[in-house]
Amino acid sequence: MGDGPIRLLLADDQALVRGALAALLNLEKDLQVVAEVGRGDEVLDAVRRHRAQVCLLDIEMPGMDGIAVAGQLHQQTPGVRSLIVTTFDRPGYLRRAMDNGASGFVVKDTPATELAEAVRRVHAGLRVVDPTLAAESLSGGPNPLTDREKDVLREALEGAPIATIAAHVHLSTGTVRNYLSSAIGKTGTTTRVEAARTAQRRGWL
Structure with missing residues (x-):
């Protein structure tokens, strides 16, 4: 599969977004969108069926979120690269995505030429990360919550x-009260709902 264009799969639950991305990426002579899916749990089968080489994944999708999909691809199809393309520019999401084996993380308002170049770099085995998010992720430190919290x-x-x-x-x-109390302390909040929403906003959940 070294010859010919790079074979791409797009996973996003919004058909208009998928269509726009496909139209932009297909303008590049060395890129070809070979599959589009609207659910995270459809990605692995589609990757195998269409022999995709790079998957562009949204985070919030039905069936399975994009970060979990990246982990699944990393474990089961190690030659396939994943690039998170999302509106959710949360530093915690970036850290989780990279921990799960994603090769890149960019936001959806990335210019088309930059997105195409990100795909090429990921396919070549490099990592691509939105620079603003990278700086925020480093300054924010690791996720302080345990799995049970x-x-x-x-x-x-x-x-x-x-x-x-x-x-x-x-x-x-x-x-449960003990875990919630600990999580409330770590998030600097006063109620369990506030703690949960703060953790979600920071990309820790």
Whole structure:
């Protein structure tokens, strides 16, 4: 597959965004969009079916989010590169994406020529990161939340009672209270819902 254009897969739940990206990227002689999907859990099958080499992934999609998809591709199709292309310019997302094996992270308002060049660089085995986000990620430090704290905060996002959270994450109510208290301290907030929303905004969930 070294000859011919770089084969691209686009994954975004907004058809208009996919169409616009495809139209722009297909203008480049060395790039070819071979597949488009609207769900994260459709990416792996489409990659194998269409022999895609680089996947451009949105973060928030039904079925599976783009960061999880990047991890799945990294584990199961190690020769395929993934590039996160998203409106969610959160430093925490950048760190998580890179930890999951993504090769790049850019925002959707990146100029078309720069996006095309990012695809080429990722395909060549290089890493491409939005410079502003990279600086913010470094200054913000690592995600302070443990996996269990993240679990209970996800459940707390919509204001679920502690008993409900405990049932969903298979922990006692006392243990859930302890995790929530710790997470509230780490996020500098005062309530579990506020802690959950702050963590989400920072890209920690």
